[in-house]
Amino acid sequence: MTKLLASVTGPEEATIALAGGADIIDLKDPAQGALGAVAPAILSATLREIAGRRPVSAVAGDLPMQPAAVIDAVAARGQADFVKIGLFPAPRAERLAVIDALASLAETVRLVAVFFADGDPDFGLLEALAAAGFYGAMIDTMGKGGDGLLSTLSLPALSRFVSRARAFNLVTGLAGSLEPPDVPRLLPLRPDYLGFRGALTRGARGERIDAAQVARLARLIAGTGDGQAAGEPPRPGPQSLDRIFVRDFVLDLDIGAYGHEHGRRQKVRFDIEAKIARIDTRHDDIAEVYSYDVLIDAIRARADAGHTDLVETLALDLCREILSDGRVFEVSVAIAKLELGPGAVGIEVTRRQGEMAS
Numbered sequence: 001m002t003k004l005l006a007s008v009t010g011p012e013e014a015t016i017a018l019a020g021g022a023d024i025i026d027l028k029d030p031a032q033g034a035l036g037a038v039a040p041a042i043l044s045a046t047l048r049e050i051a052g053r054r055p056v057s058a059v060a061g062d063l064p065m066q067p068a069a070v071i072d073a074v075a076a077r078g079q080a081d082f083v084k085i086g087l088f089p090a091p092r093a094e095r096l097a098v099i100d101a102l103a104s105l106a107e108t109v110r111l112v113a114v115f116f117a118d119g120d121p122d123f124g125l126l127e128a129l130a131a132a133g134f135y136g137a138m139i140d141t142m143g144k145g146g147d148g149l150l151s152t153l154s155l156p157a158l159s160r161f162v163s164r165a166r167a168f169n170l171v172t173g174l175a176g177s178l179e180p181p182d183v184p185r186l187l188p189l190r191p192d193y194l195g196f197r198g199a200l201t202r203g204a205r206g207e208r209i210d211a212a213q214v215a216r217l218a219r220l221i222a223g224t225g226d227g228q229a230a231g232e233p234p235r236p237g238p239q240s241l242d243r244i245f246v247r248d249f250v251l252d253l254d255i256g257a258y259g260h261e262h263g264r265r266q267k268v269r270f271d272i273e274a275k276i277a278r279i280d281t282r283h284d285d286i287a288e289v290y291s292y293d294v295l296i297d298a299i300r301a302r303a304d305a306g307h308t309d310l311v312e313t314l315a316l317d318l319c320r321e322i323l324s325d326g327r328v329f330e331v332s333v334a335i336a337k338l339e340l341g342p343g344a345v346g347i348e349v350t351r352r353q354g355e356m357a358s
């Protein structure tokens with residue numbers, strides 16, 4: 001289950017984050033940069049305030065990739081439950097030297113490496129992180145207030161990061177000017193946590209965080225916008241269902257069983273309809289709805305996965321993926337190849353919750 005990491009400035013905001021339902025309290029001074037560090041004394045005060053009710057992390061600071069400086073900053077914050085270290089832009093050898101040097105602390109401090117989506121991220125370093133004994137790896141953005149994570153890295157790239165880091169037994173996190181509509185798009189990647197600062201305030205990133213904003217994101221991550229967690233079996237059928245749809249979405253796809261269909265892309269049209277419980281948007285809150293973005297992302301992710309022989313396989317894979325969200329009662333997927341015949345040719349399938357093995 002994905003957790004909510006809330007970046008706070010000290011004990012006062014930590015209690016607000018706790019009240020709002022944050023799972024991880026992350027200490028950071030937003031005025032000092034993407035990973036601006038707070039003083040060790042503020043870390044101690046926050047640990048006293050939280051008193052073990054949640055894990056508390058601290059960032060090492062916006063530091064140059066110099067082993068001695070990074071080690072000192074991490075060691076000074078070793079009392080935190082984990083310490084986040086930014087892999088800032090630098091030649092590979094310099095980043096590796098920092099990672100290797102931190103191996104000496106990894107036995108006593110849980111270390112989390114932070115890649116920056118907009119800072120030349122080198123995911124080839126995941127192996128070195130695992131070898132050095134790191135506890136986790138996450139992606140954030142250096143720039144704040146502009147393009148967020150999803151404008152900087154594609155969902156398939158983020159998905160590959162999560163799978164790869166997990167294969168090295170690293171805890172995974174995603175952050176970077178995330179906003180509420182990003183949450184349902186990132187949850188299918190199943191990161192261990194999503195991190196927020198800007199979206200926790202009612203204004204700029206440097207303003208005080210707000211418990212209602214934290215709670216809104218906590219609700220969204222828990223998938224309880226409609227009173228039911230994603231992945232749970234559907235409740236007894238409602239009187240009628242509403243439909244979320246994507247129509248006429250055309251992509252160039254590597255698909256087909258014939259030899260002449262291999263090694264080239266052809267135009268394929270997707271029409272998807274997901275049936276969900278009746279919508280009630282009394283609060284005009286994204287947490288209350290199932291987003292069509294999730295359908296579009298599922299199509300794009302599957303299209304990115306390489307060659308498929310059969311439209312049938314593609315259609316059923318999409319049904320399985322979409323039904324993995326317990327809010328969807330039934331889904332219809334129509335896939336049409338547009339370049340093979342005089343007209344469109346393809347398949348349409350409909351599947352309900354519980355009908356498909358995961």
Ligand SMILES: O=C[C@H](O)COP(=O)(O)O
Nearest residue numbers: 007176177195196197198
């Ligand atoms: O670790 C998470 C960061 O504090 C995220 O901050 P942001 O949401 O303002 O980009």
